[in-house]
Amino acid sequence: MNGPLLFLPLIPLLPFAGFLLNGLFGSRLPKALVTLIALLAPLGSLAIVAHDAYLFWSGAITFPVIEQGAPTWISVGTLHVDFGFVLDQLSLTMLLIITGVGFLIHIYSAGYMAHEKGYWRYFAYLNLFLFFMIVLVLAGNALLMFVGWEGVGLASYLLIGFWFQKTSAADAGKKAFVVNRIGDFGFLIGMFLLLANFGTLTFSEIATKIGENPGWTGGVLTCIAICLFVGAAGKSAQIPLYVWLPDAMEGPTPVSALIHAATMVTAGVYMIARSHAIFDRSPVALSVVAIIGAATALFAATMGLVQTDIKRVLAYSTISQLGYMFLGCGVMAYSAGVFHLMTHAFFKALLFLAAGSVIHGIGGEQDLRKMGGLRKKLPVTFWTMTAGVFAIAGAPFLSAFYSKDAILYAAFQQGTFGRVLWAVGLFTALLTSFYMFRLWYLAFFGKQRAPELHPHESPWSMLGPLVILALLSIGGGWIGIEKFSEWLAPAVGTHAVEAAGGIPEWAFSVIAVSMGLIGWLVAHVLYFAKPDQPAKLAGSFSVPYKVLVNKYWVDEIYNALIVKPLLMISRFLLEWVVEFAIIGGVVWLLAGIALLTGAILQKWQSGNLRSYAAWLAAGAAALLLFAGAVLLAANGVDIKWAGWK
Amino acid sequence: MGGVEMNAIDSYILTLILLVPLAGALLIALLPDRGKLSAWIALLTVLASFGLTLHLPAHFLAGQPGFQFEVTQPWISNPAINYHVGIDGLSLWLVVLTGLLAPVGVLASWNVIQTRSKVFYALFLVQQTAMFGVFVALDLMLYYGFWELSLVPMAILIAMYGRKEGPKAATKFFLFTFIPSAPLLVAILWLYAKTGTFNFTELQSAIAGGALPAGALFWVALAFLFAFAVKVPIFPLHGWLADAFSEAPVALAMVIAGKLGLYSMLRFHVALFPEQVKCVAPVLIALTVIGILYGACLALVQRDFWRLIAFGTVGHFSLTTLGIYGLTLTGRTGAVYQTLNQGVMEGALFVLLGVIYSRYESSQIAAFGGVAAKLPRTAVFFVITSLAMVGLPMLNGFVGEFLILSSTFIGVSQGWATAATVSVILGAAYTLWLVQRVFYGPESALATEKPAADLRWNEWIVLAPLALLMLMMGLAPGLWLPTIESSMKLAPIQQTSSSQRILLPPLAVTFHDSKEAAR
Amino acid sequence: MIPLSWYLLLSATLFCLGIVGFLVRRNLITIFMSIELMLNGVNLSFVTFAHQWHLVKGQIFVFFVMVVAAAEAAVGLAIIIAIFRARATLAVDRIDLMKL
Known part of the structure; x- marks a missing residue:
């Protein structure tokens, strides 16, 4: 196309260059240079994304930008796949999140991993991850998306197993890859079905073909949608393939924040939003997505209740929040799902990084039972963490308040079926609030339970990103779902939302917020006012407690x-x-x-x-x-x- | 070569490629066995022959029907055996691959082969000629000669340089591959008796003409298939592979299986007996899919890494064979590409396993652990190669795998294709488990005790280009696929009419539930 | 003129004597001589036919046979001597190393 230059290929290639430089020569380069290369790569990508966003804003380009004449990748017989990228509202939103949050986490990592032997290796992998993630998001066809899809899995494998001499870390990396492969199996079959029925893997062509045939519903489209969803469930840790994500916490904490909270695990949601044309036509597949999403949200939240490892609490929380996003997609509220994806990226990255700051500050300890009273010792960490906890709990006017409400509201409108999902989501919100405040109280309030630890606040390279993310967690939702839906509508379609049986929208907000409040109150009583209560409760409910502590023995x-x-x-x-x-x-x-x-x-x-x-x-x-x-x-x-x- | 002016060298380039390794072998045989003399001669020879093979793609005219660089010289008048060689898009890259793997093999043997190196390198070069010969021969008798010749040096070298039970493995290899050659010879002679020619093209048209008795032709085709299936190998004829991998020197292990058999299937089975192939294709599809899963499952439970790779290889080659016998254009093109990929990957893999074996003198996986800390560069290359084998996009394995699986799914059978796709899970499981047990985790006693050196120069200059090639073949398959595809198109195979049809027409099923009503 | 059959009968007799000698004698030297006898029986029939049909080919063949026989004698005797040195006997029953 003739028009302003978008530099689309450069967005992924910059991190790839960073990967090559650090991966090939990193061991011989001075640390400062390694850091510089590693940070410049995502910064450059971020700048290009911002540039493109500005071009769109100023009206110089119109979305979607479908790259024409991209180099061919595979071309045999009737199969033709190219490296074509697509830039529209959806991918731009994702790119901003990925490069933005990614850049912040790179900065944070420079502080967090400063004393690590494999410093260069770490950053090489991290840049590699960004490269694949950007490819995934920009891909204009399913196979190219699959490249990014598998690539982020690879980066995740390498980073989870970063401390490969630890058996548990190596195990977790392998587990993540293999479980993801089960999902990829579904993705592959889905692509074969697409090829067999549409003869193409290009998203826009598929959407056009479906649009031309209003009679196509269910049938093979359901098969395709379910297969794709299996892939999404693998990558985004949904039932029954969620088991790899808690183990993935073996990786360095910034990795958990970037890959296993903010970006990679949301790829499934993105994929469904990207192929919404198929899902729209298959009520069965949508119901499956919604049910799995709601079930995962609830199921993971219950497991999060009793975890004692600070990162594992957050891991189950991530699974649970991803469940919300799928619930949103399942009720065709794609923009609500992506909206929650965005706010979640902010507050979950924040929570993980803050948890990392805590772990860093007390010398690598991750057990909540050994923490306590860190409020005074780690003030910045505490306040930013507080912002994150309140945000995820759905406190009014913080980011998740808007996004979670939007999903629940959309669910409520889907008849009886939707109301059940809504109730599940609501109950999950209560649990979420409870386990997050539990974490908050255990870590920061009361007395320090392990006197051998000497807490110290983290360096500003780590705190800076925390503060920025805290601000985003607070204000990230102020745009509001209406505006956001309007923005995304050209990419994910408009799905008329009707008023829910005359109940005003603010009533839903009140109910949701009160759930959060109840959760907070219970946590307050159990972990602040009467700290000896939890042990007694565990004793009197020993069977359910055991089930939860053992994570249902899944x-x-x-x-x-x-x-x-x-x-x-x-x-x-x-x-x-x-x-x-x-x-x-x-x-x-x-x-x-x-x-x-x-x-x-x-x-x-x-x-x-x-x-x-x-x-x-x-x-x-x-x-x-x-x-x-x-x-x-x-x-x-x-x-x-x-x-x- | 139709109106195109022929380069002077084009007319004897194939002969040159065949003769150079043989000349090198002769030179090595005549000179004394002193120090690294044989190794150097072998290296220079294979580099020269590799350089010569590169002439082929440079001057190959894609899309042109028939064979190129063709030479026909009468050799024996009665029976009419001709020295008839030539290549098309199918054999082109296989010849180059063979040329490429020869320096890899020599360099991988550089420090390993210490005794009787004269015999080793001389036989290695003879083997090289035989493999080139298989790919370029267009006279069936000539082809048969090269085919048999490729077995002999291999068997001798396995026997001589085996790790523990060389002679036993060599015997097994030889019997397994030699016995099926007997029916092959009978079948070739039968064809000659009926048609009076060994010429591939003439035979092809004679068979297509339908003059030969169909019943007998079925058995002839089966004899061809049997010989090739053992060499690939295909389940359940894979009995020799695990022992051969355990014992064969790495330079030979990397070429022992796969390409010779796969090429022969495409050229001398599928292209020669299109009608007969259609009868056996369903059986082969079933066998290969079983082989894919069977190989992967057995690889999961192996305790010795040579055997693990052997069973993994059974699975990988079964997948390639599946592409061939799906009989779709895309599938066969993918199969040829996957054969090239396998060559490159197996080459790198065997060099790496050879590195590990030569450093630690053990192939028991349980004895390893934490080797990545000791041999970091080896670990990097190993992980890259493993990922290519697993079929990670952007590395070469994925392209072939995707072409084969998707074409099988679309054009052959959704059920079999789905079953075969399960291998992406199992493949990742056994490969990464191997990586983990050997390289990751705490250092084992073996890793701590043996002071092992990381990659040496000879290993470096082999692995780096191979790794680069894996990346290139994954990113830009367009450099290879068009030539292959053009030959596959020209091959006189009737496309199964089902190959492009829509298998599941979108059903107009409407789901009346609350959501539909709400809309 | 002596009929052809007489020559041939003589030739066959010589040949059969050679065979019988080969089979029944135990001494390696005797066996060796039996072989020579067989060869000469054949030679005789060659010469006979050559004479009969006035063709020189048969006689040429005889020369070939004689040359080969001479070479054989040289090599064979050398082997026999080597065997005698090694085993101190020439009885073929004792020389059964070919048995597995």
Whole structure:
């Protein structure tokens, strides 16, 4: 297109350049230079994104920008896939979040990882992650999105296993990759179905084709949508594939903030919003998305109630919040889902980074039971964390208040089915508020429970991003869902929202806020006013408590039902029975026949020269006789020898 | 070569490629076995032959029907065996790949082969000629000669340089691959008896003409297939592979399986017997899908990394074979591309495993752990190679895998394709588990005790280009795919009519629920 | 003129004597001589036919056979001597190293 330059390819390529520089030469570069390269890359991307956003704002370009004539990637037969990018309201929003929050977390990391041996390696991976994430978001077709999709999985694998000498970290990295692969399996099948039915993987072409055929509902579209959702559930840690995310907390905390809270895990939500044209036509798939989302939100929140590791509380909280976003998508409130995605990116990144600051400040301890009374020692961390806690709990006029309400409101309007989901979401909000305030009280109030720790406030390279994110967590939702929907509408479509049976919208807000208040009050009573109560409660509700502490034994169940049987079948049935007994048996049988024949014929080979000679002579004689007989019989040759009278 | 002016060298370039390794082998055989002399000669020879192979893509005319750089010289008048060589888009890159892997093999053997290096390198070069020969021969008898020749040095070298039970593995390899060659020879001779020619093109048209008895032709095609299927290998004929991988020197292990058999399937089975192939294709599709899952499952439970890779390889090559016998254009193109990918990946993988084995003298996975801290660069290359094998987009494995799986899904069978796609999960599981057990975690006793050096120069200059190639083949498959595709298009195979049809027409199913009503 | 059959009968007799000698004798030298006898039986029939049909080919063949026989004698005797040195016997029953 002729118009102002957008530099789209540069947005991902800058972090990639950062990855290459630091990855290839980082070990030999001075630390300052490594930091500079690592920080400049996302900053450059952010600048370009801002530039493009400004171009749009000033009216110089119109969305969507679909890159034409991009270099071809794969072209065989009728399959044609290129490196084409697409920039519209949706991808621009995502890009701003990714590069913006990403840049802040890069700054934070420079402080957090300052004493790490593999400093360069860390930043190389982090830049690699940004590269793939940007590719994922900008991709104009499903396969290119899959490149980013798998790529962020790779970066996540590398970063979770950053401390690879720790067995648990290496395990967690592998688990994340393999569980994600299960989701990718669904994504791949979804793409095959798309190819089979549409002959293309380009989002815009698919949307056009669907738009041209208003009669297409359900059927194969449901299959495609469900397959894509399996992929989304893997990446975004939804039931039943959420198990990798809590373990992923083995990675460095800024990684948890960037990848496992703010950006990568929201890729599933983005993917659904991006392919909304398909989901719109499949009520069944939408219901599945909504139900899974709501169920995950509730299920993860219950597990978050009793976690003692500060990062794991946040991990389950992330899963739960992602459930909200899917709930939003499932009721076709894509903009509400993406809205929550954005505010969540702010406050969850903030919470993780603040948690990281706490962990950093007390020398690597992550157990909430050993914290306490850190309010005075870590004042900046405390106040920013407070902003985050209030935001996620849905305190009025903070960011999540707007986004969560929008999702719940949209759910409520979907008939009886929607009201059940709404009630689940509401209850989850209560739980959310409870476990977040529990964390807040345990970490910052009361007395310090582990006297051997010497808390100290983190450096400003870490606190700076915290403050900015705190401001965003507070004000990130002020744009309001109406404006935001309007902004996203060209990308995700408008889905008329009707008034909910005459109930005014503010009533919903009041109910939601009161849920948050109840959660806060309960946490206040249990963890501030009467700190000995939780132990007693755990004692009197020992069965449910045990279930929650053991996370419903889901890992164990998966292990017993899938992993163990697979290995057992592979070892005993496949290796011993099929490989050794059957296939090996047949080979040995054939070899045995050969050996047996050999053993019999070997008797002939007496080693006695004269016996060989005798056989030779007999054979020659037999052959002569035979040949003679045959010749005579066949030709009736009249042998007339000269002189033979 | 139709109106195009022919470069002088074009007419004998293939002959040159065949002769250079042989000349090198002769030179090594004649000179004394002193120090690194044989190794240097071998290296220079294979570099020269690699350089010669690069001439081919540079002067190859894509999209032109028939064979290029073709040479026909009468050799034996009765039976009419000709020295007839030539290449098309199918064999073009395989020849280059063979040329590329030869220096890789020599350099990977550089420090490993210490004794009787003269024999090793001489036989290695003979093997090289044989493999080139298989890819360029267009006379069936000539092809058969090269095919057999490729087995012999391999078997001898496995026997001589095996790690523990070389002779046993060599015997197994030889019997497994040699016995099926007998029916192959009979089948070739039968064709000659019926048609009076060994010429590939003539045979192709003779068979297509339908003059030959269909019943007998079925068995002939089966004999061809049997020989190739063992060499690939395809489940359940893979019995030799695990032992061969465990024992073969890395330079040979990287070429022992896969490309020769896969190429032969495409050229001398699918393209030669299109009608007969259609009968066996469903069986093969089933077998390959079983092989894909079977290989992956067995790889999960192996305790020895050579064996793990062997079963993984069964799975990978089964996938490639699936692409071939799906009989779709995209699938076959993807299969050829995947064969190239496999060559590059297996090359790098065996160099790396060779590095680990030579440093620690163990292949028991349980003995390892935390090696990444000791051999960081090895670990980096290993992870890159593993990711390519797993099929990570942007690395080469993904492109072929996607082409094969998607074409199978669209054009052949959704069920089988879905089952085959499960391998993306299992593949990731066993590969990353291997990486984790060898490289990650706390340092094992073995890793602590043995002071092991990271990559040496000879390993560096092999691995870096291979890694780069993996990236390039993943990012810009357009450099390779068009040539391959053009030859695949020209091959006289009737596309199955189902290949492009819409399998599940969007059903006009309406769901009447509250949401629909609300709209 | 002596009929052809007489020559041939003589040739066959020589050949059969050679065979019988080869089979029944134990001494390696005797066996060796039996082989020579067989060769000469064949030579005789070559010469006979050559003479009969006035063709020189048969006689040329005889020369070939004689040359090969001479070479064989040289190599064979050398081997026999080597065997005798090693085993101190020439009885073929004892020389059964070819047995597995």
